[in-house]
Amino acid sequence: MDNQLRDLVELLSTIHLFDSLNEEQLLFIADRLSTQLFRENEVVFEAGSQADGFYIISSGRVKILHGNSDKGHEISTYQRGDFFGEEGFVANQPRKVTAVAASNIVLYHLPSDQIDAIIHEFPEIVSPMRLALDSFGLFIKHKFNWRAPRESIQFIARKHVVFLFIKLILPLLISMVTLAFSGVIFFTSENKSTFLDLIFFINIFLVIVWLIWLIIDWTNDFSIISNRRAISLEKVALFYEKRQEAPLEAITSVETKTDQLGRILGYGNIIIRTFTGNLIFKNLAHPDLVVRLINEERSRSKVLSKKSQRNSKEDAIRERLGYSKRNEDPFDETIQNMNSDAPSSVKSGFLTEWLSSLFRLRSEENGVITYRTHWFILLRKIGLPSAVFVFLFLSFLLNVAGIFTPLPLGQYIILILFISLGVFFWWLYQYIDWRNDRYIVTHDQVIDIYKKPLGEEQKRSAPLKNIQTVEFERLGLIGLLLNFGTVYIRIGDTTFTFDYIYNPSAAQSEIFDRYREFNQKQIEKEQERQKQEMADWIEIYHQVVKNGGTPPTPPSFEGFSGYNIEEKN
Structure with a gap:
C-alpha cells in the first residue's frame, strides 16, 4: 500500500460514516473515490443542480452557502476530514446548498451510483448515513447566529419523535x-x-x-455538535431559553444511558462529562452513533495534521541551517490564507440596542470587555424611591391647589424637601449599587465584581484556560422580550455568574471565543518552543557532522600568566 492510499484509508477511518469498517473494507471504498482539485473561489456545485454524489475534503476549506454562489450567504465552513454534499446519498436529488472553495482544495468524490454498491456491500453504514442526512435537513432550515467564524455544525438533532x-x-x-x-x-x-x-x-x-x-x-430543543463544542439548546416559547455548551477540549468522556423502552425504540441519553460537570443530550435517536461522532470530533480537535506539523518542522530546520525555503504546494492547506472571516453579528431591536448603548451595558476598551446588569434591573431597584418622588410631587401639587392640606404650604414644603433629600440618597444608593456590579472578560481572565456602596467589595477572578462549560438562561417573558439573562461559567469547582446581562447569547459566544483564542495562542507558543528546541538539536547535529565528529579545540592559556600580563602592561 503506497503512502497516498494509506493516508486516504486513515482519513476514511476518522469519518463516522465508515469508522465501523476494517481496513479491507475501507480499501474497497477508497478504490471508488476520485480525486478532484479546485482553486480558491471555484464553485464545487450550485444549489438546484442535480446531486451526483458527496465529497470528502483532503485539504483546504469549503464554504457552504444558502442560495447561489453570487448572492448566497455562508452557513458553514468545512475543512480536512469533513464531508459535504449529503444530498448525493440519494441519486438524482437537487442540491439544496452551494459549495464554494474557500481556498485551494483537494476533494475525494464518491458518485451516487457507487454509494448504492457500497451500501449493498456494507449495510452497516446505512444508519450513519441516515443520521447525517437528517442532520443536514435540520441544519439548512435553521440559522445559528451564535456560530463563530469557521465554526461548522457537524451534527444537529431534536429529541426522538x-x-x-x-x-x-x-x-x-x-x-x-x-x-x-x-x-x-x-x-x-x-x-x-x-x-x-x-x-x-x-x-x-x-x-x-x-x-x-x-x-x-x-x-425548539436541539442537541448540536460543532467542530469546537457540544451544545444543548432548550427553549420554552415565551417563557424560557437556555443554551449550555462545553468545549471539545474540556470533555473527558462520553457515554450513553438507555432504558428498556429506549433500546426497543432506538433512543437514549448521551452524557458528556467534563472535569466538573455533565452536559446531557436528552432522548436522541441512535445514541451510539452520536457518541461515535462526538469522539471523532474530539480526536480531530486534539490532533494536528501530520502534514502541517512536518512542514512546520521543515521550515524551522531550513531557516536555522540557512537553506532555501521549501517549494510550496498550492493545494497545501497549511499555506492557505488563514485570516478570519468577519464574524456575524446579532442585533436586537433599535430601542433595546439604543438603551443598551445609553446605559453602557457592554463596553470594550483595549480588548477588555465589561458587562453590567440590564437596565430593567436598574428600574426595579430605583422603582420604589422613584414612586415616592412622584407621590411627594403630586402631594405638593394637591397642597398648592388646596385639595390636600395637612400642613400650611410653607411647612409642607420644608417637610417635603427633607423627605425628598432622604429619598434622593436612597435613589442614588440604588443606582450606584447597580452601577458597581461589573463582569469583566480580559484576554486571559474572567472577573466578577460585586460592590455595595459604602460597604464591602467582593472580587473573583479565574483564568480563561480553566473554563469547563459556559451556558446561559433567559427566564420569563420580560427576559425574552428585553433580551437579558444570566451566563454561567464553570471554572474548576467554582461557578461564575454574569447576572441579568444584556444579550447573554452574544456574551456566551464572546467568552467562548476568548477561551478558544487564549488556548490557541498557548498551543502556538508551545509549538514554537518545541520547534526552536528541535532546530537547536538539528543545528548542533549538523555542526558535529560538519566537523567530522572532532570536538572543537579548547582555548589554550599557554604563554600567559600574571607576570606576563604585568610585563605587557
Missing part, C-alpha cells in the same frame, strides 16, 4: 373528554344559546392552540 407523541397524549385525552362533554351539551340542548356556541368553539380553539404550542416546544 416518540417524545412528541408523549407530549400530545395528555392534551388529546383532555380534549376528547371536554369536546365530548361540550358537544353533548351543544347538540342535545333544546334551548341553544350563544353562550353554549361560544363555549364549544372556545374549547376547540384552546385545544388547537395547546397542540400547536406543544409541537413548537418540541421543535
Whole structure:
C-alpha cells in the first residue's frame, strides 16, 4: 500500500460514516473515490443542480452557502476530514446548498451510483448515513447566529419523535373528554344559546392552540455538535431559553444511558462529562452513533495534521541551517490564507440596542470587555424611591391647589424637601449599587465584581484556560422580550455568574471565543518552543557532522600568566 492510499484509508477511518469498517473494507471504498482539485473561489456545485454524489475534503476549506454562489450567504465552513454534499446519498436529488472553495482544495468524490454498491456491500453504514442526512435537513432550515467564524455544525438533532407523541397524549385525552362533554351539551340542548356556541368553539380553539404550542416546544430543543463544542439548546416559547455548551477540549468522556423502552425504540441519553460537570443530550435517536461522532470530533480537535506539523518542522530546520525555503504546494492547506472571516453579528431591536448603548451595558476598551446588569434591573431597584418622588410631587401639587392640606404650604414644603433629600440618597444608593456590579472578560481572565456602596467589595477572578462549560438562561417573558439573562461559567469547582446581562447569547459566544483564542495562542507558543528546541538539536547535529565528529579545540592559556600580563602592561 503506497503512502497516498494509506493516508486516504486513515482519513476514511476518522469519518463516522465508515469508522465501523476494517481496513479491507475501507480499501474497497477508497478504490471508488476520485480525486478532484479546485482553486480558491471555484464553485464545487450550485444549489438546484442535480446531486451526483458527496465529497470528502483532503485539504483546504469549503464554504457552504444558502442560495447561489453570487448572492448566497455562508452557513458553514468545512475543512480536512469533513464531508459535504449529503444530498448525493440519494441519486438524482437537487442540491439544496452551494459549495464554494474557500481556498485551494483537494476533494475525494464518491458518485451516487457507487454509494448504492457500497451500501449493498456494507449495510452497516446505512444508519450513519441516515443520521447525517437528517442532520443536514435540520441544519439548512435553521440559522445559528451564535456560530463563530469557521465554526461548522457537524451534527444537529431534536429529541426522538416518540417524545412528541408523549407530549400530545395528555392534551388529546383532555380534549376528547371536554369536546365530548361540550358537544353533548351543544347538540342535545333544546334551548341553544350563544353562550353554549361560544363555549364549544372556545374549547376547540384552546385545544388547537395547546397542540400547536406543544409541537413548537418540541421543535425548539436541539442537541448540536460543532467542530469546537457540544451544545444543548432548550427553549420554552415565551417563557424560557437556555443554551449550555462545553468545549471539545474540556470533555473527558462520553457515554450513553438507555432504558428498556429506549433500546426497543432506538433512543437514549448521551452524557458528556467534563472535569466538573455533565452536559446531557436528552432522548436522541441512535445514541451510539452520536457518541461515535462526538469522539471523532474530539480526536480531530486534539490532533494536528501530520502534514502541517512536518512542514512546520521543515521550515524551522531550513531557516536555522540557512537553506532555501521549501517549494510550496498550492493545494497545501497549511499555506492557505488563514485570516478570519468577519464574524456575524446579532442585533436586537433599535430601542433595546439604543438603551443598551445609553446605559453602557457592554463596553470594550483595549480588548477588555465589561458587562453590567440590564437596565430593567436598574428600574426595579430605583422603582420604589422613584414612586415616592412622584407621590411627594403630586402631594405638593394637591397642597398648592388646596385639595390636600395637612400642613400650611410653607411647612409642607420644608417637610417635603427633607423627605425628598432622604429619598434622593436612597435613589442614588440604588443606582450606584447597580452601577458597581461589573463582569469583566480580559484576554486571559474572567472577573466578577460585586460592590455595595459604602460597604464591602467582593472580587473573583479565574483564568480563561480553566473554563469547563459556559451556558446561559433567559427566564420569563420580560427576559425574552428585553433580551437579558444570566451566563454561567464553570471554572474548576467554582461557578461564575454574569447576572441579568444584556444579550447573554452574544456574551456566551464572546467568552467562548476568548477561551478558544487564549488556548490557541498557548498551543502556538508551545509549538514554537518545541520547534526552536528541535532546530537547536538539528543545528548542533549538523555542526558535529560538519566537523567530522572532532570536538572543537579548547582555548589554550599557554604563554600567559600574571607576570606576563604585568610585563605587557
